[in-house]
Amino acid sequence: MSFDATYKEKKLKSVGTRPLRPDGVDKVTGRARYGADFNMPGQLVARVLRSPHAHARIMRIDVSRAVALKGVKAVITAADLPDLTNGNAALYAILDNCMARTKAFYDGHAVAAVAAIDAKVAREALKLIEVEYDVLPHVVDVDAAMAPDAPLLDENLFTQGIDPAPTTPSNVGNRSEFGHGDVESGFAKADVIVERSYKTEQTHQGYIEPHACVASCNVDGTAEMWVCTQGHFVYRQTCADLLGLEVSKLRVTSSEIGGGFGGKTHVWAEPLALALSRKAGRPVKLVMSREEVFRASGPTSQTSIDVKIGATKDGKITAALATLRYSSGPYADSWAETGAMTSFACYDLENVKTVGFEVIVNRPKVAAYRAPSAPMAAFAVESAIDELAHKIGMDSVELRIKNAASEGSRSSYGPIYGPIGIGPTLEAARTHPHMSAPLGKNQGRGMACGFWFNFGGQTCTDLNISADGTVTLAVGTVDVGGSRASLSLIAAEELGISYDDVKAVIADTSTLGYNDMTDGSRGTFSSSMATISAARNAIVTMRERAALMWDIPVEDVAWEEGHAKAVGASYDNRAPLSVKDIAAEAGNTGGPIAGHSELVADGAGVSFGTHICDVEVDPETGATRVIRYTVIQDAGKAVHPAYVEGQYQGGAAQGIGWALNEEYVYGADGRLQNPGFLDYRIPVCSDLPMIDTQILEIPNPNHPYGVRGVGETSIVPPLAAVANAVSDAVGVRMVHVPVSPPRILAALNAKAKG
Amino acid sequence: MRYERPGTIEDAVAMLAQASGRSFVLAGGTDLLVRMKSDDFDADLVVDIKAIPGMDEIAETADGFAIGAAVSCAELAENSALVSAWPGVVEAANLIGSTQIQSRCTMTGNLCNASPAADSVPALVAADARVRVIGPNGTRTISAQNIPVGPGKTSLEKGDIIDAILLARPQPRSGDAYLRFIPRTEMDIAVVGVAVNLTLGADGSVQTARVALGAVAPSVILSEEAARTLIGTKLEAAALGALEAACSAASIPIDDKRGTVAFRKQVAGVLARRAARIAYERAGGK
Amino acid sequence: MTSIAVSTTINGDDVEFLCRADETLLDVLRNRLGLMGAKEGCGTGDCGACSTIMDGRVVCSCLVLGAETEGREIETIEGMANGSDLHPLQSKFIEHAALQCGVCTPGFLMAAKALLAAHPDPTEKEIRFWLAGNLCRCTGYDKIVRAVQDAAAEMRGEGT
């Protein structure tokens, strides 16, 4: 039976309530097991040796003294990871990033690794490895890397996407372009034009749990890995590919995950742990230090963006143009392309063009970070829109409402929108009390909008009904923020049983079919789809079993409110059979009852948000405090509203940190200056006010309950919302994020000088 | 590495004096343990001074206060006599780190760590604090200002232990204050720090002033030029303007991950002005 | 023999262990005593995930040497619930959805417990500053602060 995913309005009993989460007790008692909380008998401790240079050719590595140290059980270099990538450039980039092959491309790039009996010996062993480097000129800044005389990272990199193809190499990996209409004629019709350049600095996802895994390779070719990841199936595939293992023989179990935000969708040191285990013949535990996390795991792009927007006097945008340059670390990827796609997605534009340039630099390989690439583009565009409103003398919410995309609009990246939430979130902002609350001295208000696509993808789910009628739900999407609670609610809703009777678990890679990772806000969206489908399949079975129990045709058995009911007067009001009744008889009616589902969840449903921010700036020091913050976002349907609010608040807090203080600071030597939480300044509790949320529910037509992804959009508007608020407070347009105190004070000084 | 917890200061001094390799005093450990995490760190001996009787006490004498070297900064705030005598010193010490760090960190450790950005140090210097040093050659008392001599460097010699920080009983009509600039509200290291300690005459004008600047030079600066701008004034706008300019001029900071030269110089002046006002009010000035 | 023998009290029980001089309390709890509730988010005192209570004060266990705990009283997250009765803070954290990934939660609970012992009726500002040494990247702190406020009210007998 094919699965009908279309939205149908109905009264919901479980979905939309706020029950206690199933993993709550484990997490408040310290029992939940994260990446580093697992051990195996005979396990070794791994450490990674990392390049101190931003760019250097590796001339020679001598590990002999480390190998000879008592207690060292294995030492590996790139030579232990032969290239099995078969021309797959993306996979090769992962391999080279895990362990530098010919050149170290950034401060922190792995060059060797050891496994030893304890941390002390491992640390000693690292000191005994001799690496001879030929230090090369480096470049860490996105604009500097595009300069004609910039040091080249890869002499064989010729920009793709340019016709005719360039004949000289550069640090630009590719060019991408989106849009429609004719921007030049659009600008010609404009009464007012705003044109500016913006910059955003590199930030890190900043999950509190460092990457950790325990890997165990056996002589018979089987292997196991316990790891904190957002996608254990994807880790399994990548690790198997890199190490030449058979996919099905590698069993990966995902631990509880202490935050990921995209940063745990990519492998970092996990293949090294497996390679060490294979070489040593013992299990290996590898836990990255906080410093390693900052130096060598996924930050986001540093960007430089030019925006030009033209509008008529009455506020109709006639043309919009953006040029976006995104750094991607040493390997070209598609971060700029994503930025170029999202830039103007909130608006209904006749003439729009965005051009993205992917730039390689001597910084760590960029990883996904919550709505990857969208916050920077939104910062630039929403700042320009804000300025445009000022120039025209129009309220900035009104200007946005006037140009907002709606159902039927053609998006700037191509598709025609279905029902979407940008208009409603703006209307909600217009009437929100926050918008009209009075401001005090040195205070300013800003607002901004944001967009994210949301992903669906491959999903597989099992729903098993026990003899007592309770349900175990096995899903393959890692729970990064409470999805087990949400999925249990969905299963309870479909089956018509109590939430307390459902227990959701995350299955390992050997007990469930393939699942894409939890990214693109897909966890609840796609696994809920699979859960609904699995529950409906289980209901089919339960109707059959009820028919057997009653000895009537299955067509005469309906499913209503968690019960099988015999329909038709001839059955003279038989008492309906509950899930428990049917489950109790399962042994006599054909065996265990389960529902399975394998599907590709499509139509995740784009989502939009509008944020309002008030700040207070100390004009003498540039110190900035966020004093009020409101998030308005379309969730499609909030399955567990408390967790939806949590996603809104968490994303806003990350965006506020990015806007105000977070940034990678590099020295002239190309080394990262602030690889720790003391100097990489994420918001602390006393930095933030309560974060108000307003959940709008504009059903996603492609989901039975109308669910959209909710996890990512909330980080898109804050950069601009905060920067617009600061600009309002100080009377100077702030164009460089983070708008840190030194930047604010410098801007104020420049203004004072005139 | 060896860990020792002697029961007397004599034993502690002897252990350190006789140690062959690198040795360290351990107070709250909030600097030392962080350094120990680094792969480059090596120590042969760590001498924990917290079991030495008296080290964890704040003694109030006729002359003032002797703050034992193992007294945590959290405990400083719980001593009301000290808080009312030296509010600026205590508030500076209480700015260090988080609640967790406060439970452990000490002012002596802050001083001996010799970070240019140490928060309690400008306040101690403005308060003209002295420290009692016990070493292989006996006991001496020296100015706190003379302990740090550069980033990570102190004037202490092998075997020297500070056993207490000494603060005089404040003069009548005096007050002190410390302000620092950090980008967040907590958990940052000072980008600039300024301490001001004032004594007023009967007419309410400033009689003596001490102005100390942190994080704007390799070690704390006690600026006499800055102090001079306040003497004889009632902190009128002109005096505060002169103070601001003097503090900016006295600052010789560097550009680093925490701030720029221009920012530090400018904000040093701003904070000095604000700290002076607070100290003045605490001294009873209007 | 380079190890040090230490006798201490953990969650009310007498505990003896051996450790090297450079091992932290966090190392000892996690690697020697199997008490893995305290997490290592940084190892350098910056995140608070390793918070434990020592002689009544909340500390970063990553910044305490195991050897220093001789004769001290240590409280960890594993001892927070009374048997199967959760501490009000634990219940309120679950109720208010004050955790997402939960890796910061043990540290927050330890710090909040110390807060309420010292200040039974804290203001929002006091809560926020007291907890500033505990980083949470998931929640934006909103629901954590509310959970602490609510638990404080319940513990004062004001119930909600």
Ligand SMILES: Cc1cc2nc3c(=O)[nH]c(=O)nc-3n(C[C@H](O)[C@H](O)[C@H](O)COP(=O)(O)OP(=O)(O)OC[C@H]3O[C@@H](n4cnc5c(N)ncnc54)[C@H](O)[C@@H]3O)c2cc1C
């Ligand atoms: C997360 C975090 C945040 C921090 N925030 C701040 C901050 O905001 N402001 C700030 O100023 N500092 C800060 N620090 C640094 C540190 O907490 C302080 O410098 C603290 O005061 C050090 O005191 P301690 O007792 O812990 O020193 P320890 O680590 O015990 O010692 C520090 C140094 O002094 C030596 N020493 C200690 N006592 C003596 C003695 N009696 N005689 C001789 N030598 C001695 C030690 O050998 C060592 O070299 C922070 C540290 C951390 C980890």
Ligand code: FES
């Ligand atoms: S692990 Fe101790 S504070 Fe982060």
Ligand code: FES
């Ligand atoms: S809940 Fe994830 S860090 Fe706090």
